[in-house]
Amino acid sequence: MKGAWWRIGWRNLGRNRRRTLITVIGLALGYSAVVVMTGLSRGLVAEMIDNGTGMLTGQLQVFAEDYLPDRGIYDTLGGREGIDVEALVAEVAGDPRVAAASPRVYAGGLVSTGAATAAGVVLGVDPEREIRVSRLLTYIDEGRAPTPGQYEILIGREMANQLDASPGDEVIVVAPGADGSLGNDLFIVSGIFSTSVTELDLGYAVAPIEVVQELVALPPERIHEIAARVDDPWAADAAAAGVRALIGTDGPTADVRPWTEFRPEMVEYANLATSMEWMLIVFVFGMAIWGVANTMLMSSFERRREFAVLLALGGGPALIVRSVLAEALVLGAVALLFGVAVTVPVLAWWHAAPPDMSWVYGGFTMAGGLMRPILRVEWPTSMIFITGGAMFGTALLAALYPAWRSSRVPPADTLAGR
Amino acid sequence: MSARGRIRLRLALRNLRRHKRRSLLSGSAMVLAMALLVFSRTIAEGGHEEWIDSGVRMGDGHVSVQAPEFRTRRTLDYRLSPEARAAVRDALGSEILTERLVATAPRLMIQGLASSSAAALPALIVGIDPEAERVFSALDEKLEEGRWLEPDDRLRAYVGARLASRLKLKEGSRFVLTAQDAAGDITGQMVRVAGTFRSGIPEMDEGYIQIPITTAQEWLGVPGAATSEALLLRNSRDVGPVRRDLEASLADWEGDASVLEWRESMPELDAAVRMDDWADYVFHIMLFVIAATAIVNTILMSVMYRTREFGVLRALGLERGEVGRVVFIEGMILTAISGLFGMALGAAIVWGFFRNGLDFSAIWDMEMEAAGVVIDPVIVPRFHWNQILQSLAFILVIGSLASVYPAWRATRIDVAEAMKFEE
Numbered sequence: 153m154k155g156a157w158w159r160i161g162w163r164n165l166g167r168n169r170r171r172t173l174i175t176v177i178g179l180a181l182g183y184s185a186v187v188v189m190t191g192l193s194r195g196l197v198a199e200m201i202d203n204g205t206g207m208l209t210g211q212l213q214v215f216a217e218d219y220l221p222d223r224g225i226y227d228t229l230g231g232r233e234g235i236d237v238e239a240l241v242a243e244v245a246g247d248p249r250v251a252a253a254s255p256r257v258y259a260g261g262l263v264s265t266g267a268a269t270a271a272g273v274v275l276g277v278d279p280e281r282e283i284r285v286s287r288l289l290t291y292i293d294e295g296r297a298p299t300p301g302q303y304e305i306l307i308g309r310e311m312a313n314q315l316d317a318s319p320g321d322e323v324i325v326v327a328p329g330a331d332g333s334l335g336n337d338l339f340i341v342s343g344i345f346s347t348s349v350t351e352l353d354l355g356y357a358v359a360p361i362e363v364v365q366e367l368v369a370l371p372p373e374r375i376h377e378i379a380a381r382v383d384d385p386w387a388a389d390a391a392a393a394g395v396r397a398l399i400g401t402d403g404p405t406a407d408v409r410p411w412t413e414f415r416p417e418m419v420e421y422a423n424l425a426t427s428m429e430w431m432l433i434v435f436v437f438g439m440a441i442w443g444v445a446n447t448m449l450m451s452s453f454e455r456r457r458e459f460a461v462l463l464a465l466g467g468g469p470a471l472i473v474r475s476v477l478a479e480a481l482v483l484g485a486v487a488l489l490f491g492v493a494v495t496v497p498v499l500a501w502w503h504a505a506p507p508d509m510s511w512v513y514g515g516f517t518m519a520g521g522l523m524r525p526i527l528r529v530e531w532p533t534s535m536i537f538i539t540g541g542a543m544f545g546t547a548l549l550a551a552l553y554p555a556w557r558s559s560r561v562p563p564a565d566t567l568a569g570r
Numbered sequence: 571m572s573a574r575g576r577i578r579l580r581l582a583l584r585n586l587r588r589h590k591r592r593s594l595l596s597g598s599a600m601v602l603a604m605a606l607l608v609f610s611r612t613i614a615e616g617g618h619e620e621w622i623d624s625g626v627r628m629g630d631g632h633v634s635v636q637a638p639e640f641r642t643r644r645t646l647d648y649r650l651s652p653e654a655r656a657a658v659r660d661a662l663g664s665e666i667l668t669e670r671l672v673a674t675a676p677r678l679m680i681q682g683l684a685s686s687s688a689a690a691l692p693a694l695i696v697g698i699d700p701e702a703e704r705v706f707s708a709l710d711e712k713l714e715e716g717r718w719l720e721p722d723d724r725l726r727a728y729v730g731a732r733l734a735s736r737l738k739l740k741e742g743s744r745f746v747l748t749a750q751d752a753a754g755d756i757t758g759q760m761v762r763v764a765g766t767f768r769s770g771i772p773e774m775d776e777g778y779i780q781i782p783i784t785t786a787q788e789w790l791g792v793p794g795a796a797t798s799e800a801l802l803l804r805n806s807r808d809v810g811p812v813r814r815d816l817e818a819s820l821a822d823w824e825g826d827a828s829v830l831e832w833r834e835s836m837p838e839l840d841a842a843v844r845m846d847d848w849a850d851y852v853f854h855i856m857l858f859v860i861a862a863t864a865i866v867n868t869i870l871m872s873v874m875y876r877t878r879e880f881g882v883l884r885a886l887g888l889e890r891g892e893v894g895r896v897v898f899i900e901g902m903i904l905t906a907i908s909g910l911f912g913m914a915l916g917a918a919i920v921w922g923f924f925r926n927g928l929d930f931s932a933i934w935d936m937e938m939e940a941a942g943v944v945i946d947p948v949i950v951p952r953f954h955w956n957q958i959l960q961s962l963a964f965i966l967v968i969g970s971l972a973s974v975y976p977a978w979r980a981t982r983i984d985v986a987e988a989m990k991f992e993e
Contacts, residue, residue: 171871178863185856192849222736225689260691262683262748262756268645269750271681271692314644314681326683326756328690350838351773354681355692435606436860442599443864449595450871513844514837525841 161479164451165486175447176487182440183491183543184498190429190535191499195506195528197422201385204418204521205411207347208356210254210285210379211388212395213414214244217407219376220414223258225330225368227376229406234373240399240406241281244378247394249387252284253380257361259368261327263307263315270311272355274325276364285381288345288358295319295343300360304342308353312344319343325357329369337367348515349522388412418521429535437546444483444550452476452558459558460566469559476558480551484544491543492536502529578892581883582899589872596868597908600968603861604912605919607854607961612920612951613928614850618843619952622806622832624944627708628769630835631675631800632809633816638828640797641835646680646752652794654827661819662801670808673705676796678786682749684729684779688738693730693777695747697786697796706802709767709780716741716765719782726764728780734766736776741765747779751790759789770944806832858964866972869901873976880980881988894981901973909965913958920951927951 165172205211219227229235237255244253257276262269275288279297283289289297289306296319298304305323307315317323321341329335339359347353365372382391388410396408412419452459459472510525517523586593626632635658637648650658655676661667662674678697683690700719704710710718714731727747729739739745740763747759761781768775787793803812809831816829833840873880880893888896927948 168874171867171874174863174867174870178860178867181863182860185860189853189856221732222688222738224736260683260689262692264750264756267754268643268647269681269756271683271749273692310644313642316643328685355777435857439599439603439606439857439860439864442595442602443867446595446599446864446868446871450875454875509845509848512848514841516838516841516845523842523845525845 157474157478158482160475161482164455164479165482168451168454171447171450172483172486175443175483176490178443179440179484179487179543179547180491180494182436182546183487183539184495186429186433186436186539186542187491187495187532187536188499188502188529189432190532190539191502191529192527193425193429194530194532196523197425198530199523199526199528200421200521201411201418202521203524204415205385205388206287206381207291207349207522208286208288208352209411209414211382211385211411212244212250212380212392212408214240214378214380214395214399214406214408215376217405219407220409223376225259225328225370225376228330228370228374229376229378230373232374234371235375237373237375241378243398244380244395246398247391249382249384249391249394251381251383252281253378254278254281254285255361255375256282256377256379257364257368257370257374258376259327259364261325261367263305263311263357264324264326265315265317265321266324268315270314270354272308272311272357274305274327274357274359274364274367276359276361278361279358282358285379288347288352288356291345291347292343293346295341298342298358298360298363301362302342302360303337303339303363304359305339306343306345306358307341308356309344309346310350310354311357312341314354317341325359325367327368329367330374331369333369335367335369337363347522348524349517351517382410385411429532433539433542437542440543441546441550444480444547445553447483448476448480448551448554449557451479452554456558456561456566459561460563463561463563464567472559472561473555476555477548477551480547480555481544484547487547488540488543492540495536499529499531502527503531574892578896579899581896582903585896585900586904592868592872593904596865596872597904597911599861599864599868600905600908600965601912601915603857603865603968604909604961604965605916606861607857607964608913608916608957609920609951610854610857611957611960612916612953613924613949615954615957616927616952617949618846619806620946620949621846622839622843624708624946625836625839626802626806626832627706628771628774629800629839630677630798630830630832631706632803632806632832633801633812634798634830634835635801635816635820635827636798636830636835637826641830644679644681646750646790646792646795646797649678649752649792649795649797650799650827654823655794655796655799657820657823658799658816658827661816664815664819666811666815667801670803670805670812672802672804673702674802675699675702675706675800676783677798677800678783678790678792678795679797680749680786680790682747684733684737684745684747686737686739686743686745689736691733691736691777693733693747693779695749695779695781695786697783698780699783703780706800709769712767712769714766714768716763718765719780720764723764723782724785725759725761726782727761728764729766730775730778731766731768732772732775733777733779734763739763739766747781747789749790752792757789759785761785809833858968862968862971865905865968866975869904869972870976870979873897873980877983877988880983881985884983884985885989890981893983894977897980898973898977901976902969905965905969905972909961909969913961913965917953924951 216227216229241253259274326336382388392408392410506526506528640648682695684693743763751757927950930947
């Protein structure tokens with residue numbers, strides 16, 4: 153008997169194909185709209201997190217316990233004695249979720265060509281390891297990365313403009329050292345990077361770690377930070393716990409922080425985007441419900457004689473309610489099939505080839521992460537199902553009133569054509 | 571109106587009245603769509619204006635005057651001389667400007683190093699006129715400790731809170747600013763912390779310092795000069811006329827002073843606003859399409875099951891086209907009335923409940939930064955005549971969409987078939 157309801161529902165939809173088609177298109181459009189919009193919104197969040205963490209900070213950082221929030225030049229890992237850098241880097245990279253780890257030293261200073269001076273952060277890195285952790289060294293658009301051990305410096309595009317410097321030029325870097333002295337050294341500009349994040353392009357310079365350590369009078373065993381890359385940003389919390397366990401308590405007191413802790417605003421934005429997804433569902437299906445309600449009302453109006461016959465034969469109101477609801481469910485199912493058939497290929501294509509939007513807007517930063525001018529789409533896997541459920545809910549909800557009305561058809565009057 | 575025209579109108583009105591439930595159902599979809607549209611447009615508009623406003627207040631104003639190359643080079647070589655600044659002051663007196671100008675503020679900006687015994691950190695050091703800045707900038711409201719700069723301050727600085735903490739500075743602490751002066755020498759200037767601020771924008775809190783402009787001029791050896799004159803306007807829509815007027819008045823100073831609007835001086839904010847605009851368009855188009863299908867659907871249904879009624883009209887002597895016109899008039903009247911009602915409802919809801927702002931702080935309680943601007947979680951909706959035009963256009967398009975096709979369907983009815991059909 154169960155199957156019969158679906159058949160009746162299906163047949164009723166076939167009775168007025170045009171009407172069914174319009175309603176199905178309306179619902180499917182709503183489905184596509186929600187899924188594509190959430191895909192876009194997740195693409196936006198992924199773009200922000202990828203660039204916000206991947207460009208410079210990495211997804212995981214290890215530093216001395218008292219390094220934050222002030223990031224003092226003295227607050228190196230392991231205090232004044234320092235640490236065995238290689239051993240600690242190996243330990244951080246030991247967690248299976250960590251793809252690569254790299255040691256860093258930070259110094260604040262002035263970069264000057266003599267004619268012009270810029271202020272910035274001089275980041276000391278091991279170029280070979282750094283490139284596997286952050287993408288900063290991949291943005292070089294002129295020259296090359298500094299060579300380990302050499303007094304070479306890589307500067308941002310905006311800083312280069314300000315200094316009017318190009319690769320091969322000499323610059324003086326002045327930075328206060330950890331021993332209270334004022335370190336200064338001559339560097340050769342090895343290259344220029346351009347990330348489109350003004351803050352980085354204007355205020356950052358990169359030099360080999362051992363050279364920066366010498367500049368600010370830090371011995372080789374004293375570093376400020378180990379940055380690590382975790383390929384799935386959402387696994388960073390678990391990776392941080394793993395690294396904490398690996399370092400253990402016997403070694404130097406170190407703080408392991410995932411990006412979710414040092415960039416909380418990005419987590420906040422991701423949460424905001426999720427709540428927006430729900431608002432979108434309510435908005436879109438709130439509109440779509442009218443179309444379905446109307447269709448069901450019309451169709452049940454046309455079937456009132458049939459209902460009257462059923463009632464006259466002794467079928468209770470529940471029978472009729474069930475029949476109308478079955479029709480709505482079949483309508484929902486058809487619309488879902490239709491919606492999925494349209495949406496999935498569109499998403500797949502969009503995901504594979506995100507359109508370039510640079511003719512409308514340029515890049516900008518959000519919560520510290522660069523948003524490139526492309527419309528990136530991520531698969532909103534959960535939303536594909538949740539939206540489908542919401543659509544069935546809409547169809548059912550919209551059918552409730554028509555179903556109730558149908559069950560109240562006065563049999564005698566209706567059959568008499570009054 | 572011809573006699574037949576009157577009859578058609580009466581028929582249409584009567585049809586709407588006779589089927590109250592159907593009319594209400596079709597109309598309510600329209601009311602809901604319009605109310606939603608008005609609501610979402612005013613919120614979007616308000617959010618934007620606020621975003622631009624706080625962006626330009628923190629930055630260089632809606633419009634700013636600077637030396638042509640300052641934007642890329644950012645050094646003192648490209649500054650506004652006292653004479654150029656005087657010319658800008660003169661230009662501000664024009665009628666177009668006085669009407670639209672809220673405030674103007676000179677700035678002398680330089681990249682330098684702030685150092686204390688604890689550390690030395692790069693910072694953007696901005697010389698400001700406290701009097702002018704009080705109206706202009708929102709930074710004085712972000713005070714965390716101490717006080718903001720006062721007009722007779724000399725060696726005082728207003729420092730980002732994170733920067734102050736990294737330099738281990740308290741209210742009253744001394745520290746040294748170092749930068750390259752106009753002569754090319756690296757010079758230091760000792761100042762005391764007047765107060766600290768927390769803006770919510772990481773770059774500012776970590777590297778932004780305000781000092782009195784006179785102190786900056788003396789320290790850097792550029793008496794009377796500034797790197798930019800920033801203009802704050804009543805509305806971001808005034809940027810175009812103000813810019814043209816300023817450019818005309820400053821024509822003699824070409825090469826020394828150029829006029830920039832916020833879209834140029836803050837390309838990031840421009841990009842963010844554009845992208846937000848774009849997302850709004852996409853969202854509204856989708857809303858439109860979904861609302862349109864729902865409404866077209868309801869009206870079409872009401873035509874399709876009135877076959878018999880149209881058959882009778884035809885039998886009574888109405889021509890094919892006339893039946894169509896009756897349906898068209900019906901559709902237009904229904905969408906127009908319900909559309910206008912929806913607009914009024916949307917406006918009433920916005921004005922009645924959210925006139926003081928829609929508070930989003932329940933879903934985001936942290937300070938959100940985008941394109942160098944902190945987004946306020948309270949959005950005050952804004953009305954603009956543009957929105958009314960857009961809404962009217964929306965009603966017209968939906969109305970004709972929802973009326974033309976059903977009307978055409980109504981003309982295709984075969985009289986004999988329709989009359990024969992016995993339900």
